[in-house]
Amino acid sequence: MAAILRAPEPVERETRASVEPVDIRHPVARLAALHAEAQETARLANLLGRSLYAAIAFPVMAALTFAFGHVGIAQSVTWAVFVQLAAGATAFVYRRTIGQPFERTALKSFSQDLSAILVFAGFAWGAGAFLALPADADIALIVAFAAGAAMTIAVLLREREAVFLFLAPVAVLTSFACVLRPLPGGALGAALVLIACVAVAAAANFAGRWNMRGRGLNELAELPFA
Numbered sequence: 087m088a089a090i091l092r093a094p095e096p097v098e099r100e101t102r103a104s105v106e107p108v109d110i111r112h113p114v115a116r117l118a119a120l121h122a123e124a125q126e127t128a129r130l131a132n133l134l135g136r137s138l139y140a141a142i143a144f145p146v147m148a149a150l151t152f153a154f155g156h157v158g159i160a161q162s163v164t165w166a167v168f169v170q171l172a173a174g175a176t177a178f179v180y181r182r183t184i185g186q187p188f189e190r191t192a193l194k195s196f197s198q199d200l201s202a203i204l205v206f207a208g209f210a211w212g213a214g215a216f217l218a219l220p221a222d223a224d225i226a227l228i229v230a231f232a233a234g235a236a237m238t239i240a241v242l243l244r245e246r247e248a249v250f251l252f253l254a255p256v257a258v259l260t261s262f263a264c265v266l267r268p269l270p271g272g273a274l275g276a277a278l279v280l281i282a283c284v285a286v287a288a289a290a291n292f293a294g295r296w297n298m299r300g301r302g303l304n305e306l307a308e309l310p311f312a
Contacts, residue, residue, distance in 0.1 A: 130193035132244075134183055137200060139242045141176035144169050144207065147235055148218070154227055155220035165210075165217040172207035179203065204239075204251040211235055211252075212259025216267060225271040225278060232260040233282035240286060246294035250287060257283035 148169045152162060183196040212232075219231060236256055240249040257280055263269055264276035271278070 127188060127190055127193060130190075130197055131187050133200070133248070134180065134187055134193065134196055136243050136245075137176055137180045137196075140239055141173045141180060143238055143242055144173035144176070144211075147211075147238060148214075151214060151218050151231060155218065155223055157218055157220055161217040165214050168210035168213055169207075172203060172210045175203045175206070176200065200248065201251055204248055205255065208252040208255035209259065212256040212263075215260040215263035215269070219263070219269065221267070221269070223269055225275045228260065228264065228269055228271070228275055229278050229282045232256050232279050233286050236283060236286045237289075240290045240293075244293070246290050249290040253283055253287055253290075 148166060179196055179199045183192050186192045215228070215231065219228060223231075236249065236253040239252050243249065260283075261276035261279045264271060264279060265273055269275055
């Protein structure tokens with residue numbers, strides 16, 4: 087009887103051992119994961135450094151817009167406040183994170199905050215098509231207002247997703263302003279704005295893919311069998 091009662095114990099010990107977590111990942115896989123984390127950290131740290139340029143660019147672009155067009159004081163002040171809020175928010179998250187530029191948690195939080203800020207900045211800038219552009223603005227100025235601002239942010243940030251977050255509301259609001267306000271050119275102006283913004287998006291997408299391809303080739307060249 088005693089032998090019968092003790093028999094299940096080895097089975098129980100074997101069951102417990104089988105459910106214990108075991109790290110079966112190959113050292114090469116762990117190295118690849120560490121490399122991916124380091125690459126993401128470097129990307130976010132570079133984005134952090136470049137975000138300050140975007141914060142400076144917003145009021146500069148707004149000043150250029152005012153230089154090429156004259157609108158009412160109330161409209162100008164309202165739009166300037168929107169743009170300054172976007173610039174100030176960008177500078178705030180930069181200053182909050184720059185003290186720990188290689189902490190993954192801080193950088194990920196910064197990236198999420200910057201994404202939200204860029205969406206707001208896109209709507210703030212796009213509102214300028216209603217508030218800052220003069221009623222007699224020509225089509226070239228309207229296209230430059232939308233696509234030129236998006237291209238500037240694309241060159242400064244060099245981050246494909248960030249450009250799309252800013253570009254989408256700018257393109258939508260500016261094209262709406264061409265038809266609803268209306269601005270000179272009407273539907274033609276709206277079409278040209280959308281075409282120019284799509285071209286900026288395509289260029290940003292191509293640049294992002296090219297950069298990723300370049301990084302892949304550099305990594306391949308460093309392998310011992312390459």
